[in-house]
Amino acid sequence: MERTVLLAHGGGGVQTSELIDSVFKAHFANPYFTADDAAVLPLGQERLAFSTDGFIVSPPFFPGGNIGKLSICGTVNDLACMGACPLWLTCAFVLEEGFPLADLERIAKSMAETAKEAGVTVVAGDTKVASKGQVDKVFITTSGIGRLASNVKTSGALAKDGDAILVTGDIGRHGAAILLAREEFGIEAEITSDCAPLWHLVQAIISKTTDIHVIRDATRGGVGTVLYEIAAQSQLGIAIREADLPVDPKVSGICRMLGLDPLYLACEGRLVIIAPEKHKAQLLETLRALPHGEGAACIGYVANTLKAGSVVVETAIGGKTLLPRPTGELLPRIC
Amino acid sequence: MQDDVLTQAKSLLKAYAGPPLKIMEVCGTHTHEIFRLGIRQLLPPSLRLISGPGCPVCVTPVSYIDEAIYLALEKDVLLTTFGDLLRVPGSKLSLAQARQKGAQVRMVYSPLDALAIAKQEKREVVFLSVGFETTVPGECLAIKAAEEEGIANFSLLCANKTMPNAYQALAGSADAFLYPGHVVAIAGTQCCEELVAKGISGVVAGFTATELLTALACIVHESAKQKPFFVNCYPRVVKASGNQAAQKLIADYMEACDSEWRGLGVIKGSGLTLKEPFQHRDARLRFAIPKQPGRANPHCRCGEVLKGNILPTACSVFGRACTPEHPIGACMVSSEGTCAAYFQYGQG
Amino acid sequence: MCVGLSAKVVKVDRGTALIDAQGARREISAELLSDLEPGDYVMVHAGIAIAKISATDTEESSQVLQGILNPNATSAQA
Incomplete structure (x- = not known):
């Protein structure tokens, strides 16, 4: 049978690793490519941590948060796990045609609040709109850069x-x-x-x-x-x-x-x-x-x-x- | 007090000095809990636990999955199912794989939830009616409500099974059975008591650590007397008469039929199907499903595993071609399946 | 087979009961048990209450063990 992407490939378990190893690692392999939450990159005397994370969550609003808050926390925490102080974030939205603007505003507001709490600045973004049915309401991808404390090394x-x-x-x-x-x-x-x-x-x-x-x-x-x-x-x-x-x-x-x-x-x-x-x-x-x-x-x-x-x-x-x-x-x- | 009881049961088991005993847990949830709790390590080597055919997913034949997929892909039916069945391999596809080809499959917690979906849908909704005596009453309740409320687009694809004849088919496989607590809670203890007269021993057990260790201690203690026995070790839930309302409901809506068990073959009178007045809700008849031959993978030895004849590790595909991510046989799919339990909990 | 959930009955309304398992609540069918009352404990399977629970597993196991070890005692010691 033709091999196809399964829901389980996105579950974070063995099958996710299999997919990363067989498809992505094969093509992207380089000294910085990592299985940890963020890559650690040298820049002059400094070390930077760089991470990216995509968010699809159904429903987008849930008790205790929403997809916007989640997208800030996710990347901030990935950087923090490397011992890096999160500094700057970017965010890219894919919106479904017909998604209420009021909901989008709620999402943006909570992203701003969470960024403030985490001490990061959202410095750039991108917006795409997909026609109805092509995506489920709203998908967000955030990327972030943090600075590593000089003497911390976790893996x-x-x-x-x-x-x-x-x-x-x-x-x-x-x-x-x-x-x-x-x-x-x-x-x-x-x-x-x-x-x-x-x-x-x-x-x-x-x-x-x-x-x-x-x-x-x-x-x-x-x-x-x-x-x-x-x-x-x-x-x-x-x-x-x-x-x-x-x-x-x-x-x-x-x-x-x-x-x-x-x-x-x-x-x-x-x-x-x-x-x-x-x-x-x-x-x-x-x-x-x-x-x-x-x-x-x-x-x-x-x-x-x-x-x-x-x-x-x-x-x-x-x-x-x-x-x-x-x-x-x-x-x-x-x- | 919990510690006292646990200690007492554990020391009874540790002190066992009799001949080797084979104890078959019939219920998949028992298998699962025994592994999860690490109970095997607490037993002396002379006590061997073997896992029987009490996981509905594991005994459901390949052809049943093929029938369900036929309904979804050819008849555009909305399938509703317990999550347990989703990854069971059919001849070509599992339900999860059929979903990628456009099959509509929804997981539910209860057969009554499947009926609630039917109420909101214009399409035909079929519930995959698997399970033993414990599960059947819920499926009958769904049919009863569908009849009373006139919900026309709801039917069952039945593969229900009952235990009594299976115990007899398995009689030689073990020295004593750990009877499935929730099946007996419905059916009552009469069947287990009658088996004593046929020389078959067992105890009905609950599902907590305390209950399982107590039930095993009880088997060890009673075995020393060297005559067949039955003890109800789950009296807080299991009454001798069972749940009579449930028994009546089953008798009202279902009747016995011969049924195929994966690995065990057809066991006479071991299945349940809808009675004549309700056959318009039998998906097999309603959609005139053609006979599905059902081709199991020839390397799969689930059948022998289910009878307790071999350990999963004796199967040539176990842990190699057949893993929980890529299951070949049903016993590797369900986390209650013997093969999955052996694989996941590292007894292999 | 037959995963069971022990839970407390919060409310009974004709054939339906609201049950609570450590703060997680769900409506289930109570049609198979005739005399359910709030405060009872039940065993639930696939959304249906299948039995009333009469003791904790510790009390029960203690009685079962006493029963097999001292079969002649008139009353089990809990």
């Missing part, structure tokens, strides 16, 4: 045996909020997306110590997908403790209804931070004192005694099991 490949794994708050809330906003499954819950710009968290922790190995934002594919990526990049094993995973009870209620795992629901305002165990207490204290970091928790550790590339869950009853690998499109399990 999934740098995780070390014995490192502690932290998350900056409860997981899966954005994915759950979107699932509910789509109104497909008739579930209601007071859940707002965790969507937020997070440079201030990174800034705070690197001011305490630059001895931090990995910072990633757990977006599409959730924390589980990020952990598998880090395990693969570092060629080490990762263990997480089920009992220590911060999950909002409402999110876990939704997951129980639909047979989903919160580890695979998207976040848009959560970092996974991996650093030597000795810094754990200080990092948690620093994060918990800041907005969007209140729920920070240590969820596990990196270990060379585990199979390279694997993610193991230590279950609440004392069992050990592999975390199932991410498989792309999330499908409810019911019958």
Whole structure:
């Protein structure tokens, strides 16, 4: 059968990596091309981080945010994950013919507010309009440039045996909020997306110590997908403790209804931070004192005694099991 | 107290010193939870858990997916389905792949949601009616409401199955069954009690860690007496008489038929189909679906896996050509499938 | 097969019940259970309440274990 693009190719899991490797990497390969959130580029004495991200979200407005806020947070957070202070952003809109101008204005307003909160400036943009039905309401792509602190170097490949794994708050809330906003499954819950710009968290922790190995934002594919990526990049094993995973009870209620795992629901305002165990207490204290970091928790550790590339869950009853690998499109399990 | 009960159940299991025991969990959700909770590592090597045919996705034959795709692509029907079925391979396509070719497929949480979609649609809406005794009452409720409210454009493509005859077909495969808690919650315990007289042992189990470990401890304890047994280890949900309203509903709308189980072949009287007065809502008749031969991949050994005859790892395509991303057999599709569980949880 | 959801009944209106699982709510069919009241706990499958739940899994398991270990005791110790 002819090979075609599947929804699962966009799910952030194994199939997304396959697509990147087989199509894009083959043609774009160069020394700067990266699997991390942003490329790090030398410019004179400085190092810049450069990132781009496309946003399609249905519906464009959801509790806790909208596609505009998301598009600013996404690129800001990608830069922040490299330890880079986000400076300038550009944005490109593809609009569907007939999209209400009032909605577009709401989106622009919230982009401006979020940019202000994150301390970035939107310096250029582009607008295209597609005829009705060619796109779903509004798609946004943002690109951003940030400046790296001279002594910070983070990458999934740098995780070390014995490192502690932290998350900056409860997981899966954005994915759950979107699932509910789509109104497909008739579930209601007071859940707002965790969507937020997070440079201030990174800034705070690197001011305490630059001895931090990995910072990633757990977006599409959730924390589980990020952990598998880090395990693969570092060629080490990762263990997480089920009992220590911060999950909002409402999110876990939704997951129980639909047979989903919160580890695979998207976040848009959560970092996974991996650093030597000795810094754990200080990092948690620093994060918990800041907005969007209140729920920070240590969820596990990196270990060379585990199979390279694997993610193991230590279950609440004392069992050990592999975390199932991410498989792309999330499908409810019911019958 | 939870810790006390868990500790007690765990120590009963650890202390087991009898002959090797094969325990078959019949229910796919049990398979899934046993792997997810890491229960296998808590058992001594003499206790072996094998996974039976209790995942509706896994036992649904290839031809059923082909029938559904025929409806969507040839008859322009809007298909409604549980998400579980979306990636199951048919002879040529899965529903997910058919969607790229223009098939309209919508996921629902409940058969009643499928009916609600039909109310808003002018098109024909078909619900893919799979599942065991637990799921069937919801499907009957949808038919009942469609009749009462006169919603003409709604029908079912039935591949429903019932467990009693399957237990007998599997009788030699295990020393004891972990009976599926929610099937028995509907059907009642009578069938399990009758199986004792035929020499078949088992306990009905719930789905939490405490319930599963307790049920396994119970099997170990009762096995020592060396005579067939049945214990209800899920009494907070399972009553001896089952759910009689549900049983009546099934009897009102459905009747037994022979049914093909992927891998097990046709088991007499193990299926359910709509009764005569409701056959206008049987999609197979309504759209005169031609017989689909249904060609499974010849390398796939799901059938032997489902009977517990081989482990997934003994199949030549397992983990190589057949993975959760590119499944060849149904047991690799559903996260409740034995092959997917072995692959995902690294027992391979 | 048959993923079940344990949830609390918030409201009952003829054949329909509003259930709550840790703050996630959904309307489900209550047609298979005749005497549901707000505050009851039910097992839900595919949008249908299939059984009333009479205890927690810990209470239940404790009773089951006592039952097999001390079959002659008149009442199970919870």
